[in-house]
Amino acid sequence: MASKPFAIIAGVGPGTGASIARRFAKAYSVVVLARNPDNFQPVVDEINSAGGQATGISTDLSDSAGVKSAFEKIAQQYLGSALAAAVFNSGGGFVRKPFLELTEQEFSSGFESQGKGAFNFAQGVLPLLLQAKGLEHPPTLIFTGATASLKGSANFSSFASGKFALRALAQSLAREFGPKGVHVSHVIIDGVIDIPRTKQWQFEHEDAKLDPEAIAESYWHLHAQPRTTFGFELDLRPYVERW
Amino acid sequence: MASKPFAIIAGVGPGTGASIARRFAKAYSVVVLARNPDNFQPVVDEINSAGGQATGISTDLSDSAGVKSAFEKIAQQYLGSALAAAVFNSGGGFVRKPFLELTEQEFSSGFESQGKGAFNFAQGVLPLLLQAKGLEHPPTLIFTGATASLKGSANFSSFASGKFALRALAQSLAREFGPKGVHVSHVIIDGVIDIPRTKQWQFEHEDAKLDPEAIAESYWHLHAQPRTTFGFELDLRPYVERW
Amino acid sequence: MASKPFAIIAGVGPGTGASIARRFAKAYSVVVLARNPDNFQPVVDEINSAGGQATGISTDLSDSAGVKSAFEKIAQQYLGSALAAAVFNSGGGFVRKPFLELTEQEFSSGFESQGKGAFNFAQGVLPLLLQAKGLEHPPTLIFTGATASLKGSANFSSFASGKFALRALAQSLAREFGPKGVHVSHVIIDGVIDIPRTKQWQFEHEDAKLDPEAIAESYWHLHAQPRTTFGFELDLRPYVERW
Amino acid sequence: MASKPFAIIAGVGPGTGASIARRFAKAYSVVVLARNPDNFQPVVDEINSAGGQATGISTDLSDSAGVKSAFEKIAQQYLGSALAAAVFNSGGGFVRKPFLELTEQEFSSGFESQGKGAFNFAQGVLPLLLQAKGLEHPPTLIFTGATASLKGSANFSSFASGKFALRALAQSLAREFGPKGVHVSHVIIDGVIDIPRTKQWQFEHEDAKLDPEAIAESYWHLHAQPRTTFGFELDLRPYVERW
Numbered sequence: 001m002a003s004k005p006f007a008i009i010a011g012v013g014p015g016t017g018a019s020i021a022r023r024f025a026k027a028y029s030v031v032v033l034a035r036n037p038d039n040f041q042p043v044v045d046e047i048n049s050a051g052g053q054a055t056g057i058s059t060d061l062s063d064s065a066g067v068k069s070a071f072e073k074i075a076q077q078y079l080g081s082a083l084a085a086a087v088f089n090s091g092g093g094f095v096r097k098p099f100l101e102l103t104e105q106e107f108s109s110g111f112e113s114q115g116k117g118a119f120n121f122a123q124g125v126l127p128l129l130l131q132a133k134g135l136e137h138p139p140t141l142i143f144t145g146a147t148a149s150l151k152g153s154a155n156f157s158s159f160a161s162g163k164f165a166l167r168a169l170a171q172s173l174a175r176e177f178g179p180k181g182v183h184v185s186h187v188i189i190d191g192v193i194d195i196p197r198t199k200q201w202q203f204e205h206e207d208a209k210l211d212p213e214a215i216a217e218s219y220w221h222l223h224a225q226p227r228t229t230f231g232f233e234l235d236l237r238p239y240v241e242r243w
Numbered sequence: 244m245a246s247k248p249f250a251i252i253a254g255v256g257p258g259t260g261a262s263i264a265r266r267f268a269k270a271y272s273v274v275v276l277a278r279n280p281d282n283f284q285p286v287v288d289e290i291n292s293a294g295g296q297a298t299g300i301s302t303d304l305s306d307s308a309g310v311k312s313a314f315e316k317i318a319q320q321y322l323g324s325a326l327a328a329a330v331f332n333s334g335g336g337f338v339r340k341p342f343l344e345l346t347e348q349e350f351s352s353g354f355e356s357q358g359k360g361a362f363n364f365a366q367g368v369l370p371l372l373l374q375a376k377g378l379e380h381p382p383t384l385i386f387t388g389a390t391a392s393l394k395g396s397a398n399f400s401s402f403a404s405g406k407f408a409l410r411a412l413a414q415s416l417a418r419e420f421g422p423k424g425v426h427v428s429h430v431i432i433d434g435v436i437d438i439p440r441t442k443q444w445q446f447e448h449e450d451a452k453l454d455p456e457a458i459a460e461s462y463w464h465l466h467a468q469p470r471t472t473f474g475f476e477l478d479l480r481p482y483v484e485r486w
Numbered sequence: 487m488a489s490k491p492f493a494i495i496a497g498v499g500p501g502t503g504a505s506i507a508r509r510f511a512k513a514y515s516v517v518v519l520a521r522n523p524d525n526f527q528p529v530v531d532e533i534n535s536a537g538g539q540a541t542g543i544s545t546d547l548s549d550s551a552g553v554k555s556a557f558e559k560i561a562q563q564y565l566g567s568a569l570a571a572a573v574f575n576s577g578g579g580f581v582r583k584p585f586l587e588l589t590e591q592e593f594s595s596g597f598e599s600q601g602k603g604a605f606n607f608a609q610g611v612l613p614l615l616l617q618a619k620g621l622e623h624p625p626t627l628i629f630t631g632a633t634a635s636l637k638g639s640a641n642f643s644s645f646a647s648g649k650f651a652l653r654a655l656a657q658s659l660a661r662e663f664g665p666k667g668v669h670v671s672h673v674i675i676d677g678v679i680d681i682p683r684t685k686q687w688q689f690e691h692e693d694a695k696l697d698p699e700a701i702a703e704s705y706w707h708l709h710a711q712p713r714t715t716f717g718f719e720l721d722l723r724p725y726v727e728r729w
Numbered sequence: 730m731a732s733k734p735f736a737i738i739a740g741v742g743p744g745t746g747a748s749i750a751r752r753f754a755k756a757y758s759v760v761v762l763a764r765n766p767d768n769f770q771p772v773v774d775e776i777n778s779a780g781g782q783a784t785g786i787s788t789d790l791s792d793s794a795g796v797k798s799a800f801e802k803i804a805q806q807y808l809g810s811a812l813a814a815a816v817f818n819s820g821g822g823f824v825r826k827p828f829l830e831l832t833e834q835e836f837s838s839g840f841e842s843q844g845k846g847a848f849n850f851a852q853g854v855l856p857l858l859l860q861a862k863g864l865e866h867p868p869t870l871i872f873t874g875a876t877a878s879l880k881g882s883a884n885f886s887s888f889a890s891g892k893f894a895l896r897a898l899a900q901s902l903a904r905e906f907g908p909k910g911v912h913v914s915h916v917i918i919d920g921v922i923d924i925p926r927t928k929q930w931q932f933e934h935e936d937a938k939l940d941p942e943a944i945a946e947s948y949w950h951l952h953a954q955p956r957t958t959f960g961f962e963l964d965l966r967p968y969v970e971r972w
Contacts, residue, residue, distance in 0.1 A: 064347045099419055100369060104307045107362045111354045115404050119350045126343060138968070152414030160415055161358050161408035168407035171395030176342055178968045179934075194957070205908075207957045214958035221950040227968040228923070228936045229943035234963045239867070239907045239956040381725070421725045422691075437714070448665075450714045457715035464707040470725040471680070471693045472700035477720045482624070482664045482713040550833045585905055586855060590793045593848045597840045601890050605836045612829060638900030647844050650897035651890035657881030658889055662828055 110162025258438030353405025501681030596648025744924030839891025
């Protein structure tokens with residue numbers, strides 16, 4: 001395949017992941033990963049129809065064998081291309097329950113999705129990011145955090161432990177791979193995102209939901225930073241959000 | 244068995260766990276949990292010889308079935324006694340490796356030990372702590388954190404993600420169970436502890452290692468706080484530690 | 487004067503400061519500082535009547551000349567005694583106003599009280615703490631923080647900037663003087679304290695206010711830690727506090 | 730004067746401030762403030778020569794009367810124009826000394842510059858930002874932080890207390906004025922910036938200093954965010970920086 005650089009976006013449904021894929025598709029060929037092809041197919045089709053290049057691969061990121069096979073497909077398809085950016089945007093593992101009603105599996109689902117999923121993704125993309133050459137911007141790996149990345153709340157022990165683990169991973173990777181030229185970032189999304197699933201949620205104020213296109217623009221900004229000036233963490237919230 | 248309140252200490256080897264067990268045994272009957280009986284037997288014997296009451300149970304906290312069976316034994320043995328305090332002090336899950344050399348299992352071992360282990364322990368002790376009556380001090384659940392609870396460093400992604408997850412769990416439980424009268428705390432041990440394993444480690448200054456007896460004294464202090472004045476987080480380090 | 491060690495408590499009214507003075511007076515002769523003698527006289531009398539030793543000195547800590555003269559008096563009176571502990575507990579500088587209604591002087595009052603006041607106090611006590619000999623516990627300097635030490639909120643810019651500055655000072659001193667054997671701590675009081683001024687404040691739950699005696703007990707605990715195991719920061723709140 | 734929106738940049742020397750002024754001058758007329766006109770005149774001339782609009786005003790931000798008079802000049806000159814963005818980038822108040830060698834004035838210089846200076850600046854710009862109409866991007870107020878915004882270190886108590894106070898102010902203003910539509914941000918510059926003063930500083934790795942143009946680009950990015958998606962805090966550092 002051609003030498004156009006590519007980006008991999010994991011966790012692509014009709015929300016933020018799709019917006020990120022669209023934004024990065026302006027510059028790169030994009031590969032989008034999600035468990036369910038129904039989730040990524042619309043944005044793949046949209047990008048390809050608009051003259052961009054997009055491929056979807058169905059993968060469960062918490063399954064290391066599946067991830068390995070997905071990355072073998074990617075390696076084959078993008079042989080000779082440089083991986084410019086990778087975004088881990090998985091929203092899985094969200095369980096909200098009183099602690100004593102949680103099963104071990106429910107509790108662990110936060111880590112399965114946010115910790116192990118991010119691990120498998122990072123294992124797949126980092127070797128490619130490290131060997132990427134000839135890029136306009138430093139190779140970049142961005143993780144999507146949440147309010148629960150900074151605060152464990154009642155009934156949120158599963159999701160918070162997953163998001164805390166993800167932030168630990170992001171910090172560890174930034175400190176290990178930053179000096180090797182890979183830009184690792186962690187973005188904290190603090191609020192409700194304006195996506196199809198939240199369309200009918202009512203708020204007192206207008207514009208009270210995060211715009212996924214604006215989130216994607218911030219991810220691109222982080223990617224476009226030179227290695228002299230890497231941003232690690234950025235928190236995003238609507239102007240009326242209480243925090 | 245008699246109505247003397249009891250305490251459960253998980254993660255008891257020849258170091259901090261033993262000191263905590265000894266300290267709480269001054270006031271309570273203690274149950275100590277560890278995977279390997281060789282680790283807890285000396286302190287159990289020591290406490291019993293000195294006129295205290297101690298029992299050891301061999302358990303792998305990351306195995307929910309094993310934990311359940313351990314707590315059944317405890318319920319039987321301490322029928323009619325109130326659980327006054329529970330301490331999660333597991334040191335497992337420490338892997339230090341460059342990220343790309345980690346297997347999925349090695350990465351997950353941090354969470355298995357620190358996240359899932361703490362989950363299983365908390366599931367076992369919280370129902371007992373909630374129903375404890377007639378205690379001098381509020382029922383207490385303390386988790387042991389580390390430098391890696393606050394900072395993910397190069398080569399520490401496994402342990403840091405486990406310790407971050409543990410801190411998320413502790414915060415979540417403090418916010419859920421504090422208002423129900425259970426005191427949940429998280430202690431950050433920032434430095435090398437003076438235990439048999441670190442005896443020969445040399446430092447430039449004297450007294451440069453944390454004293455496990457002093458750590459235990461701080462755990463007891465947290466336990467002895469009234470519900471008007473619960474401490475959540477305390478960081479402990481030697482006077483010469485750089486931080 | 488005799489060789490009994492002494493403690494200096496700054497910011498002593500009928501609340502936390504008085505409780506801290508009472509607690510430290512069990513072991514030491516105490517000097518209490520406050521702007522208004524009416525604030526410290528009752529606890530001074532109480533301690534002296536109960537067989538302890540207490541002196542009050544009227545000082546405005548944000549006035550460096552006044553502080554200097556107070557410390558000259560102290561040096562004279564406690565010649566030959568070791569300063570065992572010093573507590574900065576000033577509650578001044580609390581202004582709550584919409585930002586655009588603040589005068590420069592109101593905004594600065596947070597720093598005047600919490601920053602400059604703590605600076606002057608630390609300048610006075612640190613030389614004495616550094617030269618203290620023959621103490622049972624390491625010489626200790628404790629600063630009282632608040633919710634506003636960690637979070638700047640709407641209408642709290644004055645107090646929060648003062649309390650943030652105080653925490654910066656405490657961290658800086660801990661890192662500079664810890665290795666010299668002085669234990670520097672910062673305690674975050676997160677909630678309403680049960681003092682005469684808040685007696686009539688109503689809460690939904692009982693025991694919803696911090697107990698100043700329990701706060702004082704935690705300050706003493708920090709003081710009693712050996713240098714192997716210094717606690718830097720502890721956050722205290724009522725069991726029902728939302729955080 | 731014309732209706733072109735304008736920006737005010739405080740703390741403009743030959744480094745970051747100049748780069749920020751240049752960047753915002755691409756879209757706006759800019760007013761630059763600094764104590765010494767020698768510091769801002771080169772960038773004012775450069776912007777005007779290049780077809781932009783720039784004015785410099787000599788002001789000491791820690792002097793409220795001087796700031797008032799500066800803002801009267803600005804109000805007159807920009808009558809009818811909307812203030813689109815304001816940046817507080819003052820580098821003053823940096824003192825590095827052992828604590829016991831600090832005078833009260835040296836200690837306070839951190840707050841004078843970073844706290845009181847930012848207060849006076851915010852008092853001047855917020856009324857203009859609140860009434861700004863017809864802008865492409867939400868009116869924005871950005872504060873420049875540093876490593877010392879998050880960590881008080883030995884010998885840094887003056888600067889750290891000033892930078893902590895500034896962060897408290899920024900958080901307070903974000904929470905008060907965000908819901909009123911003003912975007913308040915705080916950027917943490919963690920490392921050495923590549924400016925004339927640091928030109929000869931040697932580092933082991935190339936590109937080890939932050940690029941002021943890249944910093945300015947991040948400030949612009951924050952300014953360009955819609956109110957649905959306000960970033961509050963971003964930390965920037967060179968890829969090889971240890972943190």
